[in-house]
Amino acid sequence: MNNDYNFAxxxxxxxxxxxxxxxxxxxxxxxxxxxGSRELPIGRGWGTGGIQITLSIIGKDDVLKxxxxxxxxxxxxxxxxxxVGRCTNVxxxxxxxxxxxxxxxxxxxxxxxxxxxxxxxxxxxxxxxRAVEPSERVTKQKHAEAEYSAxxxxxxxxxxxxxxxxxxxxxxxxxxxxYVMNPSPIPRFDNHKLHNSEGLYLxxxxxxxxxxxxxxxxxxxxxxxxxxxxxxxxxxxxxxRLCGATGVYLDEMYSSDTGEKFYECSDTGxxxxxxxxxxx
Amino acid sequence: xxxxAVKGGEVAIEASIELLKTFQNAATDISVNAIRDNLSxxxxxxxxxxxxxxPDYAALALKQCDGNVEEAVFLLRAYRSTLERNHYSxxxxxxxxxxxxxxxxxxxxxxxxxxxxxxxxxxxxLLDFSLLDGNLPTENTEDVLExxxxxxxxxxxxIFRAEGVLKxxxxxxxxxxxxxxxxxTHPADRSARLQTLARAxxxxxxxxxxxxxxxxxxxxPTIAELRSGYxxxxxxxxxxxxxxxxxxxxxxxxxxSLMPKAEEQSFQDENVGKAPSYDKMTLSGGYGLAFGRNxxxxxxxxxxxxxxxxxxxxxxxxxxxxxxxxxxxEMNGFxxxxxxxxxxxxxxxLDVVRKSGEKDE
Numbered sequence: 345m346n347n348d349y350n351f352a353x354x355x356x357x358x359x360x361x362x363x364x365x366x367x368x369x370x371x372x373x374x375x376x377x378x379x380g381s382r383e384l385p386i387g388r389g390w391g392t393g394g395i396q397i398t399l400s401i402i403g404k405d406d407v408l409k410x411x412x413x414x415x416x417x418x419x420x421x422x423x424x425x426x427x428v429g430r431c432t433n434v435x436x437x438x439x440x441x442x443x444x445x446x447x448x449x450x451x452x453x454x455x456x457x458x459x460x461x462x463x464x465x466x467x468x469x470x471x472x473x474r475a476v477e478p479s480e481r482v483t484k485q486k487h488a489e490a491e492y493s494a495x496x497x498x499x500x501x502x503x504x505x506x507x508x509x510x511x512x513x514x515x516x517x518x519x520x521x522x523y524v525m526n527p528s529p530i531p532r533f534d535n536h537k538l539h540n541s542e543g544l545y546l547x548x549x550x551x552x553x554x555x556x557x558x559x560x561x562x563x564x565x566x567x568x569x570x571x572x573x574x575x576x577x578x579x580x581x582x583x584x585r586l587c588g589a590t591g592v593y594l595d596e597m598y599s600s601d602t603g604e605k606f607y608e609c610s611d612t613g614x615x616x617x618x619x620x621x622x623x624x
Numbered sequence: 625x626x627x628x629a630v631k632g633g634e635v636a637i638e639a640s641i642e643l644l645k646t647f648q649n650a651a652t653d654i655s656v657n658a659i660r661d662n663l664s665x666x667x668x669x670x671x672x673x674x675x676x677x678x679p680d681y682a683a684l685a686l687k688q689c690d691g692n693v694e695e696a697v698f699l700l701r702a703y704r705s706t707l708e709r710n711h712y713s714x715x716x717x718x719x720x721x722x723x724x725x726x727x728x729x730x731x732x733x734x735x736x737x738x739x740x741x742x743x744x745x746x747x748x749x750l751l752d753f754s755l756l757d758g759n760l761p762t763e764n765t766e767d768v769l770e771x772x773x774x775x776x777x778x779x780x781x782x783i784f785r786a787e788g789v790l791k792x793x794x795x796x797x798x799x800x801x802x803x804x805x806x807x808x809t810h811p812a813d814r815s816a817r818l819q820t821l822a823r824a825x826x827x828x829x830x831x832x833x834x835x836x837x838x839x840x841x842x843x844x845p846t847i848a849e850l851r852s853g854y855x856x857x858x859x860x861x862x863x864x865x866x867x868x869x870x871x872x873x874x875x876x877x878x879x880x881s882l883m884p885k886a887e888e889q890s891f892q893d894e895n896v897g898k899a900p901s902y903d904k905m906t907l908s909g910g911y912g913l914a915f916g917r918n919x920x921x922x923x924x925x926x927x928x929x930x931x932x933x934x935x936x937x938x939x940x941x942x943x944x945x946x947x948x949x950x951x952x953x954e955m956n957g958f959x960x961x962x963x964x965x966x967x968x969x970x971x972x973x974l975d976v977v978r979k980s981g982e983k984d985e
Contacts (some may be wrong), residue, residue: 383705388957415830422633481810512972553807
C-alpha cells in the first residue's frame with residue numbers, strides 16, 4: 345500500500361463531498377447530480393467517474409471486482425484494480441457473487457446483483473439528450489420539465505428511415521416514469537438488469553462531473569413504442585465455445601490461424617465459474 | 625495464444641511499463657533544475673494548464689514523461705487534486721506587479737514607459753548552431769537582468785476609465801466560483817469563465833481566438849497593455865485580520881485588450897416623435913492572465929473573454945463550446961480513451977448493422 349497518499353487516494357473531505365452527491369443521486373433516481381470531480385492519476389475518460397465513486401464508498405472490509413467489457417483481465421480493468429488496491433489494500437475477486445463493490449465499464453455481470461451489492465458503472469456521456477441536443481444549458485432545462493419529445497422523435501425518425509431503432513449500446517431508459525437516463529454504454533442486452541434489481545447501481549462521469557443512481561427496486565424501462573417493442577442483441581443459435589452457455593452476451597472472435605468465427609462469454613468471471621475452474 | 629483475444633492484461637501492462645523505462649534510458653541524465661531553468665517557458669505552460677504554480681514539480685513532471693506536454697500537465701494536475709486546501713490567498717492585483725516587461729500597442733508613450741524586457745519577438749529565428757558545441761544559451765548578464773529598483777506602474781486602462789471612454793467596473797465582492805470543486809454551470813459567472821480560460825490548453829485558446837479575429841467572431845482587439853512580472857501571494861494572518869503573511873512570489877503575464885463596442889440605446893415610448901437617439905460607441909475590454917511568461921495564451925484569453933460578451937452564431941461566441949472543450953486533461957483523456965477496448969459496444973453496433981443488412985436480402 346502506498347502511504348504517500350490518503351486511504352483510497354482522495355482526501356476525506358473530497359470523499360465525503362462525493363458521498364453526499366451519491367446520496368442525493370440515490371434519492372432522485374435517474375437525476376444527474378453535478379459534483380466537483382477530482383483529477384485522478386488515471387486518464388479522464390478512462391473511468392475516473394466510476395473510480396471516484398469506488399474510492400469514496402470503499403472501506404477496509406470491502407471486496408472489489410473490476411471488469412471492462414465483462415473481463416477481469418482486460419488492461420483497463422487490471423489498471424484500475426491495481427490503482428484502487430495500491431491505495432486501499434482491499435481484497436479483490438473475479439467472482440461477482442463474492443464482491444461487495446463491482447466497478448464495470450460497458451457490461452453488467454450475467455449473475456443478478458444481490459441485496460447489499462453495489463455496481464459502479466463508468467460513464468462517458470451521462471446525458472441521454474446529448475444525442476439530440478449539444479447544449480448542457482438546454483438539456484438541463486428539458487430534464488427539469490421532463491420534456492423528452494426530441495428523444496422520442498429521434499426514435500421515430502429511425503423507424504421511418506431504417507424500419508428499426510438504430511441505437512446499439514447506451515439505449516435510453518425511463519426511470520420511475522420521471523427521468524430519461526443513459527444507462528452508460530452497456531449493450532441493450534443488459535438493460536433489463538437495471539429494472540427492479542436487488543442491488544444498487546451507481547453511475548459516475550468524471551470528465552462530465554455527474555453522478556446518478558438506480559436504487560434497488562426501481563423501475564427502469566427502455567424507451568419504446570407500444571407497437572414496436574424494445575429489442576436486444578440477437579445471439580440465437582450461438583453459444584460460448586468455452587463453457588457452452590447460451591442466453592448470455594457473447595464476444596465474437598476470429599481465429600488468427602484460420603479466420604474462423606466463434607463466440608465466448610463476454611463475462612469472464614461467469615464463464616470461469618460455469619466451467620468450474622478454480623480461479624486464483 | 626492462437627486467437628485474437630486480448631487477455632493477460634496484467635502481464636502486458638507490466639511489460640509495457642518496463643519497455644517505457646528502456647525507451648527513457650538516455651545516455652545523459654538531465655537534472656530537474658536544468659529543465660526548470662533551461663526550458664522555463666515550457667515549465668510555465670505546464671503550470672498554467674495544470675493550474676498549479678510549482679516550477680520544480682512541473683520540471684519533474686516533464687522529466688518523468690519524456691517531455692510529453694499533456695502528460696506533464698496531467699501529472700501535475702493529478703498531484704494537485706490530492707492537496708488539501710488550508711488557506712485561500714488574498715486577492716492579487718496586477719497593478720502591484722514588479723515588472724520585467726510591459727508594452728502597450730495602443731499608445732507609443734505611456735505613463736511608466738514601454739519596457740521591452742525579455743522577449744523573442746524581435747529575435748531572428750535562426751538556429752544557433754553554436755549551442756551544439758555546448759555553449760550556454762544564456763550569457764552572463766546579471767547586471768542587465770536585475771533592475772536597479774522595482775518597477776511598478778499603474779495600468780493604461782485606468783486612464784481610459786478616468787476619461788470615461790472605458791466603462792469602469794463596479795467593485796464585485798461576491799465569493800468567486802471555484803471551478804476546481806464545482807461543476808461549471810451555464811451561463812457561467814465571470815469568475816468561473818476566467819478561471820476556466822486561465823487553465824485552458826494554450827493551443828485550444830489560440831485557435832479559438834484566431835478564429836474570432838479572422839471573422840468567426842466579432843473581435844479584433846488592440847492590446848492596451850501586456851505586462852509580465854512578479855506578484856506576492858499573501859494570506860491573512862490568522863490572529864489579526866489586518867495583517868498579511870507573504871508566502872512567496874509568482875511570475876504572471878497579464879493582458880488587457882480593448883475593442884470598440886456599440887451600445888444600443890433603448891427605445892422608449894415617450895421619445896416617439898422626438899429626434900432619433902443613436903446607438904453609442906464605447907470601449908470594451910477583455911482580460912487574460914497566465915502563469916509565467918505565457919504571452920500568446922494571455923492575449924488569446926483576453927480575446928476569447930471579450931468575444932464571449934458578443935452575440936453571434938460562431939463557435940467562439942458560444943460559451944459552452946469555448947469553456948467546456950479547452951481543458952487539456954479532459955480533451956486528451958477523452959480522445960485517448962478511444963484506445964480502450966470497445967468490444968461490447970462494437971458488437972452491439974454490428975448487431976444493428978447486420979440486422980439492417982438482412983432487410984435487403
